[in-house]
Amino acid sequence: MTSDELGFEGVPFIPDRNDGTPPQPSTGPANPCGTSLPAPRAQTGAPLIGDMTEAVRRAHHAVLEAQQAMQDVLLAQAESFTTTRADHPAAPAMSTGEPALMHELHMAHLADGDLCLAYGISTHCTSAQVRPRLPRGDLLMLSRSSTGVSKKADYEVGMVVETEFDVPCDAWFCHQDGSGGTPAVFFMESSLQAAAFCGVVSGVHLEYPDDDLCVRNLEGHGQVVRDMDPRGRTVRQRTTLLAHSPMPGAIIQRYGYELELDGEVFYTGETSHGYFTAPMLARQQGLDNGRRMPTWLDTQGDQDNVRRLDLGFDKRLGEGRLALLGQVDLVPDGGTHGLGYLRCTKEVRADDPLFDLHFLHDPVMPGSFGVETLHRLVRAFALYTGVTEGITAPRFTLAPGTRHHWAYRGQILRHHQESTFEIHIREARRTGKHLFLRAEGSVWCDGLRIYRVDDIVIEARPGHEDGTR
CATH class of the missing domain: 3.10.129.10 (Hotdog Thioesterase)
Incomplete structure (x- = not known):
């Protein structure tokens, strides 16, 4: 059994050092669940496979307990925010002052954690590992939303989902552009991620609960209305569900979108996302029906x-x-x-x-x-x-x-x-x-x-x- 096989939740397993230096016992605080993880035993050489497996099992159990504790907090928080006034001092808010039903923590879980935590409703858990997710880290371009995730599949054509993205002052995509401009990556990712979130809000994540379900962009068009510098400002993303087309092994949705800065629209367009089961995704044949076309x-x-x-x-x-x-x-x-x-x-x-x-x-x-x-x-x-x-x-x-x-x-x-x-x-x-x-x-x-x-x-x-x- 390799170290990669012993990893879990996307985190690689790191075995004891084998350079003759014994590992140091843990002196840190207890984990968020209130239980302490066992300190690694001091020894030289690689640990026995059985010990490694047991350590992974215990650590994984602690992670699951921590996730459950966080889910309880988020459920209580979501209930509080949706039943109190918009000016509740504890409620996250959009830049316009309206309550944000989902914020940075939810977006991070949509990208990098247990989807149940992001949705805030335990009945949305599925048995499949792959679900529609947002990008991770600094590729994530959603900060909050005034719309919560649907508890049921409700594909109401015409529904509007409003989200926001707080662009850092030193945004990597502007800093690394090379000429001081705003690259296409920003325009596309900030609008397409909002569209994918609109799909989740409408209930796509509830489909095919026992199968892996991938989200892929299929096509679209966009137009820069005016040249604006987004750095250090909040982009407001307004996404409208234009069409919903279910089919065996897939769902196709079409969206219209607008991006705003300080109330001014600077980018508009339409796009289509496909939500595919693994067998349907594997049927992709390229743009030329599977034929190998040479370059010019x-x-x-x-x-x-x-x-x-x-x-x-x-x-x-x-x-x-x-x-x-x-x-x-x-x-x-x-x-x-x-x-x-x-x-x-x-x-x-x-x-x-x-x-x-x-x-x-x-x-x-x-x-x-x-x-x-x-x-x-x-x-x-x-x-x-x-x-x-x-x-x-x-x-x-x-x-x-x-x-x-x-x-x-x-x-x-x-x-x-x-x-x-x-x-x-x-x-x-x-x-x-x-x-x-x-x-x-x-x-x-x-x-x-x-x-x-x-x-x-x-x-x-x-x-x-x-x-x-």
Whole structure:
């Protein structure tokens, strides 16, 4: 039996040290349940398997007791908040002052804990491990909601769910953008997570209680209405259930959404989520009905004008989590429109931290990062073909007033080997010191085309040398 097999609740089991140093007895306080865990026995060498198993069993029992205690607290809290006035001093509130029936703790449990605790109703427990969840850690972009989770499946078309996201002043997605802009990842994740929460609120989590049930975004479109800096502000997310379509092994829901800052709408769109049992999810065949379609460059034979670029360390294209490019093939006059083409191929790393954030027990690469990679390729085209000449420290953003579309028909999982990204430039237009680039792109996983994005419109405008707005 390995240490991984002895882990539980997503936490790896750490055995006694085997370097000759005995483990130190625990001197900390009792656990939240009021019981103390047994101190590890001092010894050298690896412990017996039986001792390890017993230690895991005892620790797991303590976790379950702690979860039950927390559930009791949340149930009492939820009852108090829903039966008292909105100005009750203990009740969390939305930015508008109305009561928040779910807050940061509930959202964290929707992402990272026992779903019963998040729902606040013990009858919502299921026997399946995989359930619709929110992303974890700093990828989570929901802070509170004025709507509680439904106690029954009630898919009322037209229902509106309002949530909020408190954007940190040093939000990673702005800090790591590389040009001082707001990346597509923020627009997509902050709206799509709110849509998934709307699905849970309507009761999707109650379906297929004995089967694993995964949530996947299928397609959508979005439009930036105005360019606004979200850092240090509260984004209000308004999601409307537009359609509910049950089918064997799956549920499809369509949503409309608006994002607001200080009462001003800055992003709107529609999207569809699928809630799939494992057998239904396994039937995904990509965008081309299971056919292996080559990239454009693969169909061209030998090309004399292909430029090979190593862009992994160009901070203008993003850093940290948004350093999404590596080896890139650039054909300045290539692509289906003859205006420019780029392709990037990357190894899928099983240890990529994004798998741990999205989602617990159901790790899948966020589709928004695939879309973001295509946006980065458009930015690379601008920087490496000279079309930004004369624009000081260009700042890249989604162009306001334009609508981008995406479709997903597959997923990138830990066991996959390679992902490929390509974009075709459709338009390059310069107005003074503003550059507009329009493109379309696709994403492949192990040779199967799984994402398509149309009407990627990037605007470049003069920025600041330090990357600030």
